[in-house]
Amino acid sequence: MPPKEAKNIPTTAAGDARAIEHLKQAVASGKHWYIALLEAIKLWKSAEEDYHSRHLRYLINGEAFDWLLLAERLSDEISQSIPEKEKADLLFFDLPPLELTREEFKKLIGPVKYRAYLNYLYGVLVEENLISAVVDEIRKERLASG
Numbered sequence: 001m002p003p004k005e006a007k008n009i010p011t012t013a014a015g016d017a018r019a020i021e022h023l024k025q026a027v028a029s030g031k032h033w034y035i036a037l038l039e040a041i042k043l044w045k046s047a048e049e050d051y052h053s054r055h056l057r058y059l060i061n062g063e064a065f066d067w068l069l070l071a072e073r074l075s076d077e078i079s080q081s082i083p084e085k086e087k088a089d090l091l092f093f094d095l096p097p098l099e100l101t102r103e104e105f106k107k108l109i110g111p112v113k114y115r116a117y118l119n120y121l122y123g124v125l126v127e128e129n130l131i132s133a134v135v136d137e138i139r140k141e142r143l144a145s146g
Contacts, residue, residue: 015045065116
């Protein structure tokens with residue numbers, strides 16, 4: 001009888017393990033952590049995973065890529081190599097530690113993930129902002145009408 005698997009222990013797909021290994025080796029060899037992280041994102045295969053009691057969905061409906069969620073996941077793997085302020089700036093304020101052109105960013109994460117990232121950016125984020133603006137307008141109308 002095979003042993004029972006422990007709950008809440010992350011299992012990593014082979015392609016994802018390769019991405020994590022690349023990330024660790026690149027940082028250990030002196031590459032800037034942000035560049036190594038973007039390269040690891042390019043290698044990442046899973047659209048979603050269960051990791052430390054959280055369900056992480058990186059690819060929404062097969063077309064919108066939440067790259068910052070994957071960046072958060074991967075940064076856990078090299079947390080001792082990332083200055084805390086740089087990590088917080090990236091994950092909470094979307095402020096990368098290095099300035100890259102769109103083309104450099106696209107090359108590092110790959111064209112397929114870049115297109116899915118644009119879908120996320122223009123789809124999910126714009127929709128969230130639109131909903132917020134409508135809610136604000138409704139509040140204003142209700143306040144104005146007494």
